[in-house]
Amino acid sequence: MRAGAFSRDPFWDDGRGSPTHAVDAVEHLRRMRGGSQSHLMRCSDGKLYVVKFLNNPQHVRVLANEIVGTSLADLIGLPVPRMAFVHVEQRLIQETPALTVSHVDKTIVPCSAGIQFGSEYVINPFEGRIFDVLPMEHLDRVRNLADFAGVLAFDKWTGNVDDRQAMFWRKGRQKKYTVTFIDQGHCFNLGRWDFPDKPFQGGYLRSEVYSGVRDWQSFEPWLSRIEAMNDFTVQECAPWIPPEWSIEANELSCLLRNLADRRSIVRNLIDAFRISGSNPFPNWEGPRG
Numbered sequence: 001m002r003a004g005a006f007s008r009d010p011f012w013d014d015g016r017g018s019p020t021h022a023v024d025a026v027e028h029l030r031r032m033r034g035g036s037q038s039h040l041m042r043c044s045d046g047k048l049y050v051v052k053f054l055n056n057p058q059h060v061r062v063l064a065n066e067i068v069g070t071s072l073a074d075l076i077g078l079p080v081p082r083m084a085f086v087h088v089e090q091r092l093i094q095e096t097p098a099l100t101v102s103h104v105d106k107t108i109v110p111c112s113a114g115i116q117f118g119s120e121y122v123i124n125p126f127e128g129r130i131f132d133v134l135p136m137e138h139l140d141r142v143r144n145l146a147d148f149a150g151v152l153a154f155d156k157w158t159g160n161v162d163d164r165q166a167m168f169w170r171k172g173r174q175k176k177y178t179v180t181f182i183d184q185g186h187c188f189n190l191g192r193w194d195f196p197d198k199p200f201q202g203g204y205l206r207s208e209v210y211s212g213v214r215d216w217q218s219f220e221p222w223l224s225r226i227e228a229m230n231d232f233t234v235q236e237c238a239p240w241i242p243p244e245w246s247i248e249a250n251e252l253s254c255l256l257r258n259l260a261d262r263r264s265i266v267r268n269l270i271d272a273f274r275i276s277g278s279n280p281f282p283n284w285e286g287p288r289g
Contacts (some may be wrong), residue, residue: 023118025051027087028096036040036062036185037101039111040060040121043086049118051086052185053111054245057103059191063117064238064247068256069184070119072239073154076225078147079180086118086241115242128171133194136208142168145174150222153182155202156269157226157262159195162186193255195262199272207280215286219270227263234260 023043032038036056044051052063066083068180073080090113093099123130139145148164155164165183170176189196204210212218233255241247274281 023086052117061191062185068238069187082120084118110234122167123169131168134168153223157266158187160202174190199276213281231260
């Protein structure tokens with residue numbers, strides 16, 4: 001693991017045109033909803049990023065969670081935003097009163113300067129429409145609705161303790177929506193880096209998105225990709241954590257080893273979700289296990 005390496009140039013590319021790269025924040029647009037108190041910012045490449053700051057009220061590890069989680073989700077073929085390291089200058093923070101975070105003791109402090117985590121906004125609002133919740137009558141217009149089964153497998157594997165977060169978007173006059181899965185910060189139980197594995201965790205709030213889940217084949221190809229992923233690939237999903245984040249390399253390695261070991265139980269975790277009292281897969285026809 002090349003822990004601590006950092007460059008202002010693109011330094012990782014999975015071959016599909018989505019490099020993890022570095023940009024400068026140039027303009028604050030608005031505060032986002034959510035416990036990490038992220039901010040939407042325009043950056044030097046002209047794109048918009050949801051920026052999570054080092055001194056967010058959840059934990060510094062949620063930034064590492066975003067890198068590891070987004071990398072793994074991308075590797076198994078799920079639609080996730082492009083990542084970036086966003087450099088935020090102290091001057092911009094001083095000139096922008098809204099760039100603050102609030103803590104549980106009610107103190108309000110400026111956002112930290114330096115290298116932060118950025119997740120590219122799914123679409124520029126001037127280019128299309130974005131919904132964090134889509135009316136149920138429009139679900140048949142989501143072109144990749146089946147991906148919800150894949151992201152459930154991912155969330156069970158990574159121990160996501162939050163409800164699955166998603167954005168539905170479409171460009172211009174397009175009739176079909178695309179869903180992109182955002183916010184991997186609650187993977188690995190936030191900053192605790194353990195796996196409580198409660199049956200109800202990690203699912204999407206509206207079970208209608210699972211209407212097409214009928215058997216184990218509905219979780220393919222994502223489930224098989226998780227189960228077949230080798231240890232080296234899992235370990236290499238976190239090689240570029242900036243030293244400024246003070247993430248202990250041995251603790252990160254331990255997390256990734258545990259994650260590799262969990263590949264064999266994902267099917268059982270999905271099954272526990274399936275037989276829970278909420279009946280999330282009402283059209284299930286396949287056998288258990």
